[in-house]
Amino acid sequence: GAGVSQTPSNKVTEKGKYVELRCDPISGHTALYWYRQSLGQGPEFLIYFQGTGAADDSGLPNDRFFAVRPEGSVSTLKIQRTERGDSAVYLCASSGHSTDEQFFGPGTRLTVL
């Protein structure tokens, strides 16, 4: 079956620009997570959705970062006024109702020049 997919796989942008990263979770998974991973680091939690609502957004670093999941399936992570420090791999994961196992997508590598 289809796993978690993320688009684009790579995104290069200039400092100050706006970017959107998309995540398609596994069909039927109610929970969706965003993490980011910098080189040589473990993933860092950003935000977690249960259905359409953000259950925990404590990991969003500042108000330039925002995420939505309007229909409880696809999610978009939006970054305004990008900075060079935003460069990282952005990971999306999803999980079902009865399990805490998170299934990860391949990530989007964001490079801010």
Add this chain to the structure above:
Amino acid sequence: AQSVSQHNHHVILSEAASLELGCNYSYGGTVNLFWYVQYPGQHLQLLLKYFSGDPLVKGIKGFEAEFIKSKFSFNLRKPSVQWSDTAEYFCAVNANAGNNRKLIWGLGTSLAVNP
């Protein structure tokens, strides 16, 4: 705040050697514990997990991990590694409390197995 510490950042072994990767966490309450693996060019996948019950858990590909509550540890082991085990290994924790499902991750351990 929760944190996860992985002691070995880079490990190099020969095939058939035994492996133990350390993982310690800081959180006073009940936790769920995970080891994820990332093979070269692939995405993160679950190796094994501990929620409750037998503290010795077995995962895929011959890996196992032991939860020692008194030591706040969840070390990963494999008795005999193979070249195909070359990968990045991550320990992760979430607090088993209410609706908390976010994972807190260690920095990862890069394992290279020489044939």
